[in-house]
Amino acid sequence: MPSDPESLRDTALNIRSLRYLHEIELHGGVRAAADALSINASVISRQVGNLERLHGVALLERQGRRVTLTEIGRTLVEHFRESAQRDAEMLAQLEDYRGLRRGRIEIATGEGFVETLLASVLEAFSLQFPDIVVELRGAATSEIVAMVRNDEVDLGLCAGGISDPAIRARTFRAAPLCALVSPQHPLAGERRIRVEQLADHRLIFMPSRFGVQQYVDSLLRAERLNLTPAYRCDLFSSAQAIAAAGLGVAFMSTDAARQYLDAGKLVPIEIDHAIAREFGSQVIRRVGRRLSPAAEFLWTRLVKALQRRQG
Template sequence: MPSSPKTPYNSALSARSLRYLHEIEVHGGVRAAADALSINGSVISRQVANLERVYGVALLERRGRRVALTEIGMSLVEHFRDSSRRDEEMLEQLEDYRGLRRGRLEIGIGEGFVENLLATVLEQFSLQFPDIVVELRSGATAEIIVMVRNDEVDMGLCAGGSSDPAIRARAFRAAPLCALVSPQHALASERRIRVEQLAAHRLIFMPARFGVQNYLDSLSRAERLNLTPTYRCDLFSAAQAIAAAGLGVAFMSTDAARQYLDAGKLVALEIDHPIAREFGSQVIRRVGRRLSPAAEFLWTRLIKVMQQR
């Protein structure tokens, strides 16, 4: 024997029907609820009667001259109130995320920018948006460009210039590319060195994907030199440690090596060449990407601070 079709309970349990029950409970009757909602009382009566018919329960009962909700009627009203509260909380949460007052902001950043430039900007940002988690993802210039292009991060801060048509970049002149050596190194007494002087020393290179290495390679090509490394590493901190130990010459800006320089563990030597003096940095975002208000704030602050450098 075929089963009978199920009653469409979910369609009957509408928010409008539950709201009518709620208004009856608040105002003490159908007519008072209708007046509060500026509708005809028969509209409310029909909705309540439909609920009672579908579920086979009584939702209203007479208590003297007034109408009151039954126990199951009050349960439905509490359900409505709980749902309304959850809806309000979710709407507030959505609004928070829309404005990114809460949530996560992801930044791809070159290693040499964390302590000096971004730390200053993040202090201002955290005061303005204290509930946002800022996630820093370090990488070489080429890696950060890929992160930005693929929307893995909101924006990037790295060395070099970008020619990628999918990337919107603001380029800035950074501290010059310098040679970094220990105070005991043979070159330490020099304040300025020529590119050809480097050929006689043990050198510390970065992988080709680093903007710093691109500049150094450009120096080599411009002077028609074959500079070869003794060490190659993918962390500025490692390059600084190797140079501070007197094992070679590292290359980066003075901003990137500030801690070692301030501690007297490294000496910065100016490289006497236009390419070294044109060493640049950039703030990047994907073309067409709409930033949240919080991300837009950070983007604007980064640009302002870099323009003042």
Template sequence: MPNPTETLLNTRCLRYLHEIDVHGGVRAAADALSINGSVISRQVAHLESLHGVALLERSGRRVALTEIGKSLVEHFRESVRRDAELLAQLEDYRGLRRGRLAIGISEGFVEKLLATVLERFSLQFPDIFVELRGGATADVMSMVHNGEVDLGICVSGSSDPTIRARTFRAAPLCALVSPHHALAGERRVRFEQLAAHRLIFMTARFGVQLYLDSMIRAERLNLTPAYRCDLFSAAQAIAAAGLGVAFMSKDAAQYYVNAGKLVPLEIDHPIAREYGSQVIRRLGRRLSPAGEFVWLHLIKAMQSR
């Protein structure tokens, strides 16, 4: 007969499963936790033996969770969220103003939007530690969904039933070229005009690429990029060097535009004009007073743009 205390779910092991799910393997999870991979393997094997179920399965070179493994990870994440909410409530009751606020943010939002809100926030909550975690749109959505951050700011377009979003019209999606580029003298370009030039695309995790792909499908074009980047800063540098056409809002490339290193060209296409941004939080998640402050002021800031 197993010891009754051993039949309880081991929180540490559930965390290991969560890290395996996030990072796609035991070794990657161990690296993220700075522990030996054998520790994770033993814990998972023990839990499988204890309950008579398989928690992991091979999927090519990656390790994937079985259905019951996914259920355990979701149970763990929900427990973490509930614990965080309870601790926030206790903090409210004690009237404490110290704490931590985590915000997931895509490139291009810090300078024009978040900095203004954080200036007000720091005056009202000087003892709150703020953690900013950058990522593409899909990454920010995932961080909010998994409870890794309290709020997120990213390009709109993706949807998740577990996420509450406030969407706003952003600066339109534009093409960015060097002042010496053949298109630099144009103020507005048709999307099909760009087909003859070297293009700089982002990876599929970026919201801007979803808009680009939509325009390509709408115009029935077959475009092959010369470059594909996972950082806006890299795309901006390549475009500024005269090596291609980058795509993002003027706000996201404000530094290069103000320095005269990039010229923004309006894309004459309805999808480009629909380009939007969003502030997101997990549906049903109770934010701390500090989190609510940032949520409300971000919405106000985006409404006034």
């Protein structure tokens, strides 16, 4: 096998000759390929002949009045096409990296994730990609899944678990789903409660499109309870404020209510049920979507952050 640069250059495949072979197969002959390329047919014949002599193989054969490729000729054409595809993919990646100085990433996120998770991840991201605009769009779980599926956003971060063939999800155990009450609430002295104890209190629910409410509904179905809420609101902050005012029991993870808990305005109570303990969070992207390097970086950091929190 040749090892010196001169020998390698002499035996290297000539891209132009391979392209001419590709055009011959595509258009059904030397003359048709020449017409398509607006060059003289003798140019193509000469290049293909040089390739045949260099490697000692026949690349063309005549079948009646037609010139077709031999088996090795077709193999070389396939090699050319695969190489062209790889080159196109590499050029696309280079274009992505060239554009790192500008652009935007859109993330759909449920409430409670920005301060407790995204904030630390975004710090590293901003150092790596200081000129990329990050647009955060708050939504409920079902809405986040739809936005990711429809390519309205690059990534999604939400509560709950999904089963959608169009969605690639990494799911992690989150802080358990708990009941949240004001320090003056009758349940405030309890460390753990059973689901049926909730029937004696005014409850604060979210709309069913929220992942956290889907867990609450699952809890109630498992215990065969049909409870009517005193309040239903579509903002975690509203549910927290109502609970902090002593007007009802809200449901979410301690991560989502961190500010109210740290300020002593709410008290968390463990719900003694397997479903509450299995409360999860997930980061999602659409299957088959090629993310930009910046979005891929953020995906990787989000997955690692969720893994650390789980461990």
